[in-house]
Amino acid sequence: xxxxxxxxxxxxxxxxxxxxxxxxxxxxxxxxxxxxxxxxxxxxxxxxxxxxxxxxxxxxxxxxxxxxxxxxxxxxxxxxxxxxxxxxxxxxxxxxxxxxxxxxxxxxxxxxxxxxxxxxxxxxxxxxxxxxxxxxxxxxxxxxxxxxxxxxxxxxxxxxxxxxxxxxxxxxxxxxxxxxxxxxxxxxxxxxxxxxxxxxxxxxxxxxxxxxxxxxxxxxxxxxxxxxxxxxxxxxxxxxxxxxxxxxxxxxxxxxxxxxxxxxxxxxxxxxxxxxxxxxxxxxxxxxxxxxxxxxxxxxxxxxxxxxxxxxxxxx
Numbered sequence: 001x002x003x004x005x006x007x008x009x010x011x012x013x014x015x016x017x018x019x020x021x022x023x024x025x026x027x028x029x030x031x032x033x034x035x036x037x038x039x040x041x042x043x044x045x046x047x048x049x050x051x052x053x054x055x056x057x058x059x060x061x062x063x064x065x066x067x068x069x070x071x072x073x074x075x076x077x078x079x080x081x082x083x084x085x086x087x088x089x090x091x092x093x094x095x096x097x098x099x100x101x102x103x104x105x106x107x108x109x110x111x112x113x114x115x116x117x118x119x120x121x122x123x124x125x126x127x128x129x130x131x132x133x134x135x136x137x138x139x140x141x142x143x144x145x146x147x148x149x150x151x152x153x154x155x156x157x158x159x160x161x162x163x164x165x166x167x168x169x170x171x172x173x174x175x176x177x178x179x180x181x182x183x184x185x186x187x188x189x190x191x192x193x194x195x196x197x198x199x200x201x202x203x204x205x206x207x208x209x210x211x212x213x214x215x216x217x218x219x220x221x222x223x224x225x226x227x228x229x230x231x232x233x234x235x236x237x238x239x240x241x242x243x244x245x246x247x248x249x250x251x252x253x254x255x256x257x258x259x260x261x262x263x264x265x266x267x268x269x270x271x272x273x274x275x276x277x278x279x280x281x282x283x284x285x286x287x288x289x290x291x292x293x294x295x296x297x298x299x300x301x302x303x304x305x306x307x308x309x310x311x312x313x314x315x316x
Contacts, residue, residue: 061277063088063113063286064306065248066101067296073101073108075292075311080110088113088284090136090247094121095129113179115139118151119161122168135169136179136247137162137214142186149298155189159196163212179245182218190217191239203241213242216283220248222300224260226271237281246276246285250304265303266316 066076068091079086088111093100096112114129115136116122128135140150141158153161158181170176183190194203198210207213217240223229229249237244251260251268260268269287276282289297290306297305305314 060085060087061282061284062086062273063090063110063284064290065089065286065288066091067291068093068096068100069296070292071102073097073103074106075307076290077106077108078307078313079290080108087111088286090115090286092117092139094126098129099126116165119153119158119165120151122165132173133175134177134179135173136182136245137218138181140184140220141181142189143184145184150184155192156196159193162193163197166212166214177215179216179218179247180214180240182220182247184220187236187239194240203239206241216243216245218245218247221246222248222250222252222254222288224251224253224264224268226268229272230275233279233282243281243283245283248286248288250288250300252300252304254299259301260303262303262316269316
């Protein structure tokens with residue numbers, strides 16, 4: 001965890017320096033600043049005299065997901081200390097400390113982003129977080145699973161529900177930024193969904209003036225390969241043409257038996273976070289996972305943990 005926060009501070013300082021000379025880019029375009037670790041270190045060193053000193057900030061891209069199954073939000077405050085650059089968090093539900101999660105009186109100094117977990121959750125008994133400015137879309141509706149992490153729907157079914165719900169939400173929250181549904185793995189599902197809600201537009205023009213389009217496209221990505229990580233996200237953003245939120249990622253590969261060491265995870269974390277901070281089209285990202293109970297890691301290898309079973313922060 002301590003390296004996680006150190007990387008965030010360094011990455012934010014570097015990205016602020018790069019941003020001073022970055023061009024304005026249309027939504028549908030992609031900027032890739034592929035610096036190797038050594039090149040990035042050299043760039044940071046060469047510009048150190050002009051690099052802002054980063055202390056407490058809530059303007060960075062990095063966030064965390066805290067499972068609502070933990071019941072208590074109090075441990076989350078450890079990620080939002082004065083020197084932390086973690087800026088946002090979510091719990092896969094519509095609120096915290098309004099019925100879903102308790103906090104024992106703790107205030108968390110970070111943006112909370114609610115989630116509309118599935119199509120049946122808009123008008124359920126939970127209310128949206130007071131003052132919300134962003135909303136995450138359906139969670140992994142492409143996944144047929146009995147683990148409780150998703151509710152499966154065909155793209156056309158989800159699109160019909162989405163069009164009604166998004167109009168309702170935007171009428172109630174006119175300035176809200178909405179994330180797309182996020183896939184477990186099936187990009188084709190999401191492409192069909194976009195074509196269903198915006199049939200007269202395309203990614204090439206950022207889906208035009210379609211009233212149903214989300215503001216951001218959301219993704220999950222689990223891999224141990226840095227080149228695959230970068231290539232997949234670049235292609236993903238090109239396919240959808242709008243800014244991207246990577247709401248789950250880790251040094252892990254489902255469907256195989258990887259056991260990355262803590263050193264391997266640490267290196268992967270440093271390289272991916274540095275790269276993500278350099279991409280103008282990446283809005284937010286969140287490392288997975290943060291949980292005391294290992295069952296809420298849902299099979300992601302434990303060397304990726306930012307929190308130990310006793311609630312303390314890990315060395316990562």
